[in-house]
Structures are given as C-alpha cells and as structure tokens.
Amino acid sequence: MSQNEFQALLQFMKVLADENRLKLLGILANGERSVEELAALLKLKAPTVSHHLAKLRELDLVGMRSEGNTHYYWLNGDALRQTNKLLLTPEKMASLVDDVEGDAWERKVLRDFFDGIRLKEIPASPKKRSVILKWFTNQFEYGVYYKEKQVNEIIQRHHEDSAFFRRELISRAGYMQRDNGTYWRVSPELLDRDKRLEVLRQLIDLFEPLHIYSEAEVNELIRTKSSDYQFLKRELVAEDMLNSDASGYWRN
Numbered sequence: 723m724s725q726n727e728f729q730a731l732l733q734f735m736k737v738l739a740d741e742n743r744l745k746l747l748g749i750l751a752n753g754e755r756s757v758e759e760l761a762a763l764l765k766l767k768a769p770t771v772s773h774h775l776a777k778l779r780e781l782d783l784v785g786m787r788s789e790g791n792t793h794y795y796w797l798n799g800d801a802l803r804q805t806n807k808l809l810l811t812p813e814k815m816a817s818l819v820d821d822v823e824g825d826a827w828e829r830k831v832l833r834d835f836f837d838g839i840r841l842k843e844i845p846a847s848p849k850k851r852s853v854i855l856k857w858f859t860n861q862f863e864y865g866v867y868y869k870e871k872q873v874n875e876i877i878q879r880h881h882e883d884s885a886f887f888r889r890e891l892i893s894r895a896g897y898m899q900r901d902n903g904t905y906w907r908v909s910p911e912l913l914d915r916d917k918r919l920e921v922l923r924q925l926i927d928l929f930e931p932l933h934i935y936s937e938a939e940v941n942e943l944i945r946t947k948s949s950d951y952q953f954l955k956r957e958l959v960a961e962d963m964l965n966s967d968a969s970g971y972w973r974n
Contacts, residue, residue, distance in 0.1 A: 726916055731809045737781055742766065743774050750784060750797040757793055781805070828853045841881040851890075858887055859897040859907060868905045899952045908950050918957060921947070925954060926963045929973040940964075940971045 738744060745764060749755060757775070761768045775795055778784045782801040787794050808814075831853045835842055845851045861876050862868065868876075870888075877884040888905075891898040898907055911917045928943045929935065935943070937955075944951035958964040964971050 727809060727814070731814075734781060734805060734809065737777050737783075740774065740777075742770075743778060746771070746774055746778065747783065747797060750795055751799075754794050754796040757795070760795070828856075832857060839880055844881075844883070844886070855887075855890055855897060859891060862898065862905075862907045864907050864909065866906065870903055870905065873905045896953060896956075899950055901952060906949070908953050909948070912948075912950055912953065919961070922954065922958055922961055922963060925958060926973060929964070929971075931973055934970040934972045936970050 738747075742764060746760060749760060749763060755763075757768050757771050760766075760775075761771045764771065775784060775786070779786065783798055783805075784795050785798050786796075831845070831850050835845060835850070835854060841854065845854060858877065858880065861880070862873075873888055874884040877887045881887065888900075892900055892905075896908060897913070898905055912921065925944055925947055928946070940955055941951050944954050948954055955964075959966055959971075962974055965974055966972075
C-alpha cells in the first residue's frame with residue numbers, strides 16, 4: 723500500500739469512527755433526507771448533523787442538493803464501493819504490515835551477513851543485496867559532501883571492496899550521487915516515489931517545449947531546485963519526462 727493510499731484509508735477510518743456518522747450513512751442508504759429530518763431521527767441539533775455531513779462529504783460518501791433553503795443529502799454508493807474496491811480488499815489490508823514484516827526480515831538479513839560491523843560476504847540475491855546497500859548508505863550523513871578517499875575509508879571499515887559499493891550505491895541503488903569526485907547521500911524525500919514524482923513534475927516545468935538543452939544546461943536548471951541534480955536528471959529521463967540523445971535533452 724502506497725503512502726497516499728495509507729493516508730486515504732486512515733482518513734476514511736477516522737471519519738467513520740463515529741457512531742452518529744455511521745447512523746447517518748445507514749439512514750441515507752434508505753433514501754434522501756434533509757438536515758432537519760436527520761436531526762429529528764438522531765435526536766441531534768441541526769448544526770451538529772451538518773458538521774457530521776460535512777465530514778462525510780470530504781470523503782465524497784454523501785451527495786447534497788439544495789431546494790430553496792433546504793439541503794437534501796443522499797448516500798453516494800458509487801464512492802463507497804470504489805473505496806471498498808481500492809482500499810478495503812484483503813490484499814490491501816495485508817499490505818498494512820509490509821513495513822513491520824519487512825523490518826524483521828531486513829534485520830535477519832543483516833544478522834546473517836554481518837559479523838559485528840564487518841560484512842562477511844556480498845549477497846547474491848538482489849533483494850538481500852538491497853538491504854546491505856541500504857545499511858551502507860546509513861553510514862553516510864545527509865548534507866555532508868565526501869571525497870572519494872573518505873567514501874573508501876568508510877566502506878572499508880565494513881568491507882574491502884570499496885569500488886563495488888561505490889558503484890552500487892550510485893548506479894544501482896541510487897542512494898548516493900557523485901560529481902567531480904565528490905559524493906553525497908540523496909535526500910530521503912527523493913527515495914519515496916510519490917514525493918519524487920512531485921519534485922519531477924515541478925522540475926519539468928522549468929524546461930521549455932521544443933528547446934534542446936545541453937547536459938550542462940540541464941544540470942544548472944535542476945540545481946536551482948535541488949543539489950541532487952544527477953539523480954533527478956536520470957529520473958526525469960527514466961519517467962519519460964525528458965528525452966535525450968547525442969544532441970542533448972528535450973522535454974516530452
């Protein structure tokens with residue numbers, strides 16, 4: 723379950739974690755009612771009912787029409803069914819604990835492959851290797867720029883093959899970036915796909931249609947928004963927002 727889906731489900735549960743709102747949905751499932759009718763049925767004041775209905779409307783669970791000064795509400799069955807289809811399936815519920823189960827599995831991988839702070843061997847499995855790369859990434863601080871010698875020293879505290887891990891951390895995992903012999907850790911928000919796409923959409927607006935940019939110009943444009951320009955340049959191409967060939971880069 724993505725972070726956006728999780729937040730949507732959380733909001734859905736919060737709104738429905740109220741007895742009166744559930745009763746309102748039950749009443750409206752049987753037909754359209756005015757605020758005054760709902761207030762009388764639930765023995766609540768009309769402003770209180772209006773407040774609950776506003777919360778339900780935030781999720782598009784109820785619809786409303788006006789007739790003079792009277793507001794009539796009904797249950798939006800399509801929205802309820804869509805929410806059930808997208809968020810309330812057994813598969814989505816099971817994915818709520820992906821992080822919990824994933825953390826336990828990652829800890830086991832680290833126990834299996836480390837002896838103290840030394841990596842015993844590089845896993846053959848890409849999934850397990852990803853756990854190891856994440857661990858190595860955490861040995862570097864955000865906002866700190868490292869020379870290659872410093873990167874090698876940090877890696878070699880844990881494994882002798884610093885060249886392998888430098889390459890993997892940059893080209894395969896994308897956890898770190900390099901420019902002119904300087905290395906730095908990629909900002910954490912860029913590792914989340916939803917947040918990264920939001921940044922990419924903001925960046926692509928900097929590029930004019932039909933204009934071909936040199937690599938230096940692309941780097942300079944991206945630098946106005948983020949120091950992770952090499953990573954973001956690659957992602958713009960990977961997400962088909964930018965095209966590139968020997969002549970340069972241009973917006974799709």
